[in-house]
Every structure is written in structure tokens, then in C-alpha cells.
Amino acid sequence: DQQVKQNSPSLSVQEGRISILNCDYTNSMFDYFLWYKKYPAEGPTFLISISSIKDKNEDGRFTVFLNKSAKHLSLHIVPSQPGDSAVYFCAASVTGDGNKLVFGAGTILRVKS
Amino acid sequence: EAGVAQSPRYKIIEKRQSVAFWCNPISGHATLYWYQQILGQGPKLLIQFQNNGVVDDSQLPKDRFSAERLKGVDSTLKIQxxxxxxxxxxxxxxxxxxQGVGPQGTQYFGPGTRLTVL
Incomplete structure (x- = not known):
């Protein structure tokens, strides 16, 4: 039972344009969402997070949007850079449940120069 | 600040053999997690420690997997x-x-150990 789904295995974007990565979840108890970025042969690194009390969180070129009614979140990268090419994982947790993260399968982002 | 250290980075074994992985978390971090990431999937939590006690091992296949964090610092995960x-x-x-909300609960990952079982 996949509680967190990233339905696009890969995405290719031109440098300077916007990258939009999507994530859907099924468990309505999730109230904290994170995006992690992973380069080959490295562990995932934390990118940005959002609590369910917000619908948007911004950090530089990265913005995460949360639509609770649709159980959907998205990560926007503007402008995209070649160094952003990596695997992006969406993760979710329930506050008070010991910080257990449930990850999606990831989306491979390729930014072409 | 040093990150999470793991060793070995790669391991190849034959089925029915045993293997052990080692992890040293960031200094001062009380909570330690082991995840399994199968190719094409996201990481899946196996076990979570708070200091040297187990918080959650509900997804650990206990017939063959074991983990310990005896002194509340580094940890080993074994498959046998x-x-x-x-x-x-x-x-x-x-x-x-x-607790997951906010920077105090942010999880920092090591580089991982790639295990191949032949």
C-alpha cells in the first residue's frame, strides 16, 4: 500500500525554466511533508518542508505547495539549473508518531543546459 | 560538522551468508534510523532508535535482521x-x-551501503 506516490518517474527541463515535481498521498493523518534531493552514490539531503497548517513554503529557488483537500503537494524550482539534476523524493510524516518518514519512489530530474 | 558515516560503502555476498553494516550518526543526535532502499523505490524505515532504545522496529524482518545501538551512539545492522x-x-x-516538525527533527542521511546478494 503506497501511501506516498510520485507518479512521474522522470522529468526533463531546460536550464532557466521551471521544474515542477508532484507528489500525492493517501493517508489523511500526514501533517508534515518534506522534499529530499539525492545525487548518485550519496544519501538523500533535506531540501524543504511544509507543515499542513500552511499551503506554501519558499526557500530561495525552491517552493513547495500543499493542497490538503486534494492530498497533493508539488515542488517548484525556478529557475532550474544543471546542478539541480538529481532524484527528488517526497516524504510525509504524522506529528507525534516518532518522526517516521514515508517516502515516495522518487522522480529523476534532468536539467539540460 | 561531520555528517553521518557509514561503512562499508559496497558489499557483495552470496545468499545465506551474513553481513553487517556500521553507522556513526552526527555527534549529539539522539535518534538514529536505518532505512532500506530497493532499486526504483523510496527508502523504507526498518528501525528507529532513541538513544540506545528501540522506538519502532515494526518493519524489520526480525527472523533475519537485527540491529543494535549499545552505547547510544553508533549502530550496527546485521542480516543473517x-x-x-x-x-x-x-x-x-x-x-x-x-519529533518531525521543524529543524530539530530533520533527518540527515549517510551515503549508504550498497548490498548485492548473489
Whole structure:
């Protein structure tokens, strides 16, 4: 039972344009969402997070949007850079449940120069 | 600040053999996690420690997997005997606190150990 789904295995974007990565979840108890970025042969690194009390969180070129009614979140990268090419994982947790993260399968982002 | 350290980085074994992975979390991080990442999937939590106690091991296949964190710092994960389906990357992560909301609970990952079972 996949509680967190990233339905696009890969995405290719031109440098300077916007990258939009999507994530859907099924468990309505999730109230904290994170995006992690992973380069080959490295562990995932934390990118940005959002609590369910917000619908948007911004950090530089990265913005995460949360639509609770649709159980959907998205990560926007503007402008995209070649160094952003990596695997992006969406993760979710329930506050008070010991910080257990449930990850999606990831989306491979390729930014072409 | 040093990150999460893991060793070995790669391991190849034959099925039915045993293997052990080591993790040293970020200094001062009380919570330690072991994840299994199978190719094409996201990381899946195997076990979570708070200091040297187990918080959650509900997804750990206890017939063959074991983990310990005896002194509340570094940790080992063992598989005995290994099966073909155990081929995966084993990731260790640590966080300052166990609760997820906010920077105190952010999980920092090590580079992982890639296990191949033949």
C-alpha cells in the first residue's frame, strides 16, 4: 500500500525554466511533508518542508505547495539549473508518531543546459 | 560538522551468508534510523532508535535482521542469513530529536551501503 506516490518517474527541463515535481498521498493523518534531493552514490539531503497548517513554503529557488483537500503537494524550482539534476523524493510524516518518514519512489530530474 | 558515516560503502555476498553494516550518526543526535532502499523505490524505515532504545522496529524482518545501538551512539545492522531480495542500499540517518516538525527533527542521511546478494 503506497501511501506516498510520485507518479512521474522522470522529468526533463531546460536550464532557466521551471521544474515542477508532484507528489500525492493517501493517508489523511500526514501533517508534515518534506522534499529530499539525492545525487548518485550519496544519501538523500533535506531540501524543504511544509507543515499542513500552511499551503506554501519558499526557500530561495525552491517552493513547495500543499493542497490538503486534494492530498497533493508539488515542488517548484525556478529557475532550474544543471546542478539541480538529481532524484527528488517526497516524504510525509504524522506529528507525534516518532518522526517516521514515508517516502515516495522518487522522480529523476534532468536539467539540460 | 561531520555528517553521518557509514561503512562499508559496497558489499557483495552470496545468499545465506551474513553481513553487517556500521553507522556513526552526527555527534549529539539522539535518534538514529536505518532505512532500506530497493532499486526504483523510496527508502523504507526498518528501525528507529532513541538513544540506545528501540522506538519502532515494526518493519524489520526480525527472523533475519537485527540491529543494535549499545552505547547510544553508533549502530550496527546485521542480516543473517541474506536472501536475494535483500539486495538494496541500506541508509542510516540521524536527527537531533525524534519529533518531525521543524529543524530539530530533520533527518540527515549517510551515503549508504550498497548490498548485492548473489
Amino acid at each position: 542469513p541474506a536472501k536475494l531480495e535483500d539486495s538494496a542500499v541500506y541508509l542510516c540517518a540521524s536527527s537531533l530529536e525524534p
